[in-house]
Amino acid sequence: MKILVPISKVPDTTSKIAFTDGNTKFATDNVTFILNPTDEWYALVRALEIVEKDGGTVTVIHQGEADSEQFIRKALAVGAHDAVRIDAPATDGYNVALNIYEYAKDKGFDLIITGKETIDYNGFQIGGMIAELMNVPFVTLASSLEISGGKATVGRDIEGGKEIVEVPTPCVISAQKGMAEQRIPNMKGIMSARTKPLVVVPAVAESFTNVKVYDMPAPKTACKMIDPENMDELVNLLHVEAKVI
Amino acid sequence: MSVIAYIESNDNKIKKSSLEAAYYASETAKIMETEAIAVALGTHDASELANLGQLGITKVLHDSNPKFDTFDSGAITKAIASIASNSDVVVISYNQNGKAIAPRVSVRMKAGLIPGASALPSLEGGFNVSKNVFSGKAIAHYQVNTAKKIIALTPNTLQLIKGEGTATIESVSSGVSDADFTTVIKGIEKTSGTVSLTEAELVVSAGRGLKGPENWGMIEELAKDMGAATACSRAVSDVHWRPHHEHVGQTGFTVRPNLYIAVGISGAIQHLAGVNGSKKIVVINTDSEAPFFKAADYGVVGDAFVVVPKLIEAYKKFKANSY
Ligand SMILES: Cc1cc2nc3c(=O)[nH]c(=O)nc-3n(C[C@H](O)[C@H](O)[C@H](O)COP(=O)(O)OP(=O)(O)OC[C@H]3O[C@@H](n4cnc5c(N)ncnc54)[C@H](O)[C@@H]3O)c2cc1C
Ligand SMILES: Nc1ncnc2c1ncn2[C@@H]1O[C@H](COP(=O)(O)O)[C@@H](O)[C@H]1O
Numbered sequence: 341m342k343i344l345v346p347i348s349k350v351p352d353t354t355s356k357i358a359f360t361d362g363n364t365k366f367a368t369d370n371v372t373f374i375l376n377p378t379d380e381w382y383a384l385v386r387a388l389e390i391v392e393k394d395g396g397t398v399t400v401i402h403q404g405e406a407d408s409e410q411f412i413r414k415a416l417a418v419g420a421h422d423a424v425r426i427d428a429p430a431t432d433g434y435n436v437a438l439n440i441y442e443y444a445k446d447k448g449f450d451l452i453i454t455g456k457e458t459i460d461y462n463g464f465q466i467g468g469m470i471a472e473l474m475n476v477p478f479v480t481l482a483s484s485l486e487i488s489g490g491k492a493t494v495g496r497d498i499e500g501g502k503e504i505v506e507v508p509t510p511c512v513i514s515a516q517k518g519m520a521e522q523r524i525p526n527m528k529g530i531m532s533a534r535t536k537p538l539v540v541v542p543a544v545a546e547s548f549t550n551v552k553v554y555d556m557p558a559p560k561t562a563c564k565m566i567d568p569e570n571m572d573e574l575v576n577l578l579h580v581e582a583k584v585i
Numbered sequence: 586m587s588v589i590a591y592i593e594s595n596d597n598k599i600k601k602s603s604l605e606a607a608y609y610a611s612e613t614a615k616i617m618e619t620e621a622i623a624v625a626l627g628t629h630d631a632s633e634l635a636n637l638g639q640l641g642i643t644k645v646l647h648d649s650n651p652k653f654d655t656f657d658s659g660a661i662t663k664a665i666a667s668i669a670s671n672s673d674v675v676v677i678s679y680n681q682n683g684k685a686i687a688p689r690v691s692v693r694m695k696a697g698l699i700p701g702a703s704a705l706p707s708l709e710g711g712f713n714v715s716k717n718v719f720s721g722k723a724i725a726h727y728q729v730n731t732a733k734k735i736i737a738l739t740p741n742t743l744q745l746i747k748g749e750g751t752a753t754i755e756s757v758s759s760g761v762s763d764a765d766f767t768t769v770i771k772g773i774e775k776t777s778g779t780v781s782l783t784e785a786e787l788v789v790s791a792g793r794g795l796k797g798p799e800n801w802g803m804i805e806e807l808a809k810d811m812g813a814a815t816a817c818s819r820a821v822s823d824v825h826w827r828p829h830h831e832h833v834g835q836t837g838f839t840v841r842p843n844l845y846i847a848v849g850i851s852g853a854i855q856h857l858a859g860v861n862g863s864k865k866i867v868v869i870n871t872d873s874e875a876p877f878f879k880a881a882d883y884g885v886v887g888d889a890f891v892v893v894p895k896l897i898e899a900y901k902k903f904k905a906n907s908y
Contacts, residue, residue: 469688472692478685503770548698551725552728574885582864582882582883
């Protein structure tokens with residue numbers, strides 16, 4: 341079993357979000373970056389569990405500049421066998437998907453597991469794009485995944501419940517909570533990550549979209565405090581003022 | 586030239602998120618001075634489809650092949666791309682299914698995707714659509730540089746305005762063959778009787794402040810009275826007081842209801858990331874310093890076990906007096 345896990349690097353949720361250059365660039369000063377949670381906790385760990393059981397390898401792939409390598413090493417420390425860095429900043433979702441496809445298309449991966457979304461641009465898009473480029477099945481928002489006999493059995497969330505579906509491999513799955521439990525790298529993992537293979541490949545530039553400018557949502561008006569004894573007033577405000585009931 | 590909306594039904598009723606996609610498509614068609622058309626695949630109720638005319642859709646292209654009733658992102662993508670091949674813009678709700686379809690359609694049609702649009706497009710100096718980023722902490726104004734565009738619409742973005750009109754229904758064949766369907770459904774677990782969380786207009790949510798799963802009765806009662814969905818914080822689903830599909834936040838679902846009522850939830854940044862797109866937020870918490878009050882529109886400092894029963898009573902009274 342050969343599994344590919346695309347991983348991304350994102351600002352920690354507690355980071356202050358600000359922009360520079362006339363609000364055209366995200367200000368990275370003082371921002372702590374982390375591996376994207378769904379990629380690290382769910383996609384990568386489930387991939388490792390599958391090869392631990394059935395044999396095989398897990399390759400992580402990341403598009404980003406050289407300063408991303410510490411995050412790639414972290415994924416290797418968690419247990420990935422080898423890594424690929426696509427040497428260019430990510431321009432849009434299509435650009436990243438295309439680059440991952442260009443690398444993966446002739447390598448014979450049985451399975452590609454992405455995270456459901458990155459917590460910075462909240463795209464939910466790269467997994468589906470890779471699947472279409474590869475012309476293989478795609479199951480999104482998966483909370484469980486079993487592989488056997490050339491088939492993937494996947495639990496996916498639907499409105500108001502959960503659906504269990506089966507698709508043939510090779511396929512692309514996007515992972516979310518429920519699929520696995522986070523693994524903290526141990527000393528042995530961290531030591532061995534230093535010498536695991538990390539290849540750097542060039543990128544293609546094609547993309548579909550670009551961000552022109554960022555802005556901030558309108559500031560919240562101050563919270564109106566209501567007397568806990570007077571829930572009639574709250575209901576009345578929700579009806580008359582907020583018009584939500 | 587046209588703008589296409591992709592329509593899904595559930596139990597023969599068009600999903601609310603699809604009605605929004607239809608309305609968004611017709612508003613976009615007005616901006617672009619063209620026609621708004623809908624695409625429906627599989628089993629749908631004909632009068633429901635015709636009623637899309639009230640949202641500005643002139644024509645519905647319907648491929649009634651029942652194979653489409655099993656959700657298969659690859660087959661649906663192929664069908665949409667084939668039916669929409671002469672259209673400029675395709676609008677798809679970014680609900681759970683849309684998240685599997687829209688990125689595929691984007692690649693297949695070589696059309697730039699806005700994954701989660703939060704407003705109508707603007708044509709000033711290009712084709713521009715804005716989208717929330719950094720979990721709602723900022724807005725990015727995207728420009729789409731391809732001739733065709735896919736707009737994946739965040740649910741609950743627009744207030745629907747219905748007018749008069751009936752859409753004509755035209756049967757089409759999308760040219761999808763049986764071999765294009767690769768997904769087999771093995772089972773469905775419905776969380777029966779409850780309102781779907783990501784589509785809900787009202788959400789009642791509770792956290793660790795409720796002390797234990799046995800105390801959720803009042804939350805469910807309030808939700809039932811209001812016709813709201815129930816949700817919870819991660820702290821609560823982690824200890825299995827509530828099922829995981831109720832967990833909202835950075836690592837759970839993102840919701841954008843008209844009203845989010847948070848009971849006994851502190852308002853950690855990771856929780857807010859999933860709910861701060863809500864139009865109005867009510868916070869009920871014993872601690873006046875709880876961070877959630879900073880994100881709230883209405884706050885009640887008080888004990889949930891006292892306040893929620895009073896709120897249920899006040900809501901019942903309100904409902905009895907309206908109409
Ligand atoms: C990487 C990461 C991702 C995370 N993702 C998520 C996520 O997606 N969603 C999420 O929710 N959390 C998430 N968390 C956890 C988050 O940081 C908080 O720990 C969690 O939201 C706290 O849940 P809570 O508010 O229910 O509990 P607490 O923080 O314990 O708050 C309980 C609140 O109840 C109030 N209270 C107590 N008694 C009463 C009473 N009788 N009446 C009224 N109020 C009362 C208290 O004052 C307090 O404010 C994440 C954390 C990390 C590190
Ligand atoms: N720069 C990147 N390099 C590699 N994989 C990525 C990158 N960005 C996103 N991904 C993968 O695509 C998934 C979905 O991201 P997105 O569509 O951007 O929300 C993530 O969870 C990652 O698995």
